[in-house]
Amino acid sequence: MPEQVDVSTWFDTHTYRADQFDAATLVAAKGGRGISVLIPAKDEAATIGPIVTTLRTELMQQCALVDEIIVIDSHSADDTAAIARDAGAQVFHVDDLLPELGGRPGKGEAMWKALAVMSGDIGVYLDADVEDFTADFVTGLVGPLLLEEDLAFVKAFYDRPWSSGPPRSSGGGRVTELVARPLILERAPRLAGFVQPLAGECAFRADVLRSIPFVSHYGVDIGLMIDVERREGLAAMAQVDLGLRRHRHQDLAALSAMTQHVRAAFDLRAEPDGPGVVESTAVVFARVGSRMQMSERTVTTAERPPMRDVLGER
Ligand SMILES: O=c1ccn([C@@H]2O[C@H](COP(=O)(O)OP(=O)(O)O)[C@@H](O)[C@H]2O)c(=O)[nH]1
Numbered sequence: 001m002p003e004q005v006d007v008s009t010w011f012d013t014h015t016y017r018a019d020q021f022d023a024a025t026l027v028a029a030k031g032g033r034g035i036s037v038l039i040p041a042k043d044e045a046a047t048i049g050p051i052v053t054t055l056r057t058e059l060m061q062q063c064a065l066v067d068e069i070i071v072i073d074s075h076s077a078d079d080t081a082a083i084a085r086d087a088g089a090q091v092f093h094v095d096d097l098l099p100e101l102g103g104r105p106g107k108g109e110a111m112w113k114a115l116a117v118m119s120g121d122i123g124v125y126l127d128a129d130v131e132d133f134t135a136d137f138v139t140g141l142v143g144p145l146l147l148e149e150d151l152a153f154v155k156a157f158y159d160r161p162w163s164s165g166p167p168r169s170s171g172g173g174r175v176t177e178l179v180a181r182p183l184i185l186e187r188a189p190r191l192a193g194f195v196q197p198l199a200g201e202c203a204f205r206a207d208v209l210r211s212i213p214f215v216s217h218y219g220v221d222i223g224l225m226i227d228v229e230r231r232e233g234l235a236a237m238a239q240v241d242l243g244l245r246r247h248r249h250q251d252l253a254a255l256s257a258m259t260q261h262v263r264a265a266f267d268l269r270a271e272p273d274g275p276g277v278v279e280s281t282a283v284v285f286a287r288v289g290s291r292m293q294m295s296e297r298t299v300t301t302a303e304r305p306p307m308r309d310v311l312g313e314r
């Protein structure tokens with residue numbers, strides 16, 4: 001049974017700031033542990049280059065904090081893969097990894113397959129659509145993991161200005177605020193202290209994430225949180241303030257599908273021995289010419305088994 005800690009006590013004791021950690025201290029604390037940065041990317045030609053270049057220059061060349069940068073190309077139609085490779089990342093097409101298991105679309109699949117190729121003891125997932133990326137995203141995330149031996153998982157949080165608004169206004173995180181947070185209070189209240197529960201950026205012990213299933217698409221992030229809390233306990237989790245984050249905003253239709261995956265993740269993880277697939281249907285409206293049309297959108301959210309089981313079977 002994992003150690004239990006009260007949520008508000010956890011918030012006070014397990015919330016860090018990125019500026020508490022500097023790369024030199026972390027390199028010294030790292031010891032023999034390998035650190036792999038893993039970036040799922042679909043059509044991110046505009047931002048992937050500067051992200052990989054910043055990581056390689058500041059965290060691999062100027063100091064030896066990061067050991068590998070792996071970009072998982074998730075069916076990009078643009079030059080994401082070539083740009084990432086030119087900037088110094090190892091790039092894998094998602095369908096080329098574990099090909100015997102077939103290829104599936106979505107961010108969750110790319111994150112899961114990254115676990116099959118990473119060599120580090122510690123992993124860091126980053127989103128590839130972040131503008132003005134800085135290396136302290138990684139030092140902030142791995143800092144608590146390297147310095148606090150009881151931790152297994154560190155989640156990012158940040159201010160999320162709306163791109164057209166004044167510098168520090170809020171507005172981003174629409175699915176988080178309108179759907180995920182109410183569902184967390186109702187169905188996973190131990191996670192209520194996480195400021196950005198859907199954040200794509202987190203650091204983790206590889207053995208822990210290899211021992212839990214992965215929900216597909218945008219259900220992956222909340223699915224991981226639910227399972228890490230169940231297995232390791234809240235005391236093994238932390239969050240870190242990365243300051244400001246700007247990213248590309250998807251339109252409401254895409255976020256509506258994201259909402260279906262997030263809700264499905266709660267359903268899948270509520271029934272760990274269930275069928276591992278949820279089909280959900282939403283009603284959607286679209287104007288065609290002068291008429292409004294109503295239709296249904298069915299979305300499938302599925303699980304992948306723990307990577308440890310898959311690799312162990314090979
Ligand atoms: O099918 C997909 C969709 C998204 N992503 C990646 O997942 C991360 C977060 O997704 P996205 O930027 O679409 O979400 P948003 O931040 O716009 O809500 C980014 O690195 C995407 O390139 C992916 O690998 N496969």
Ligand SMILES: O=C(O)[C@@H](COP(=O)(O)O)O[C@H]1O[C@H](CO)[C@@H](O)[C@H](O)[C@H]1O
Pocket residue numbers: 127160171172173174175176177196198199200201218247248249250255
């Ligand atoms: O929280 C949300 O509503 C969505 C969309 O954010 P915006 O309303 O476009 O800022 O963002 C979540 O999903 C993204 C894709 O995985 C992540 O990049 C964000 O960190 C996460 O909060």
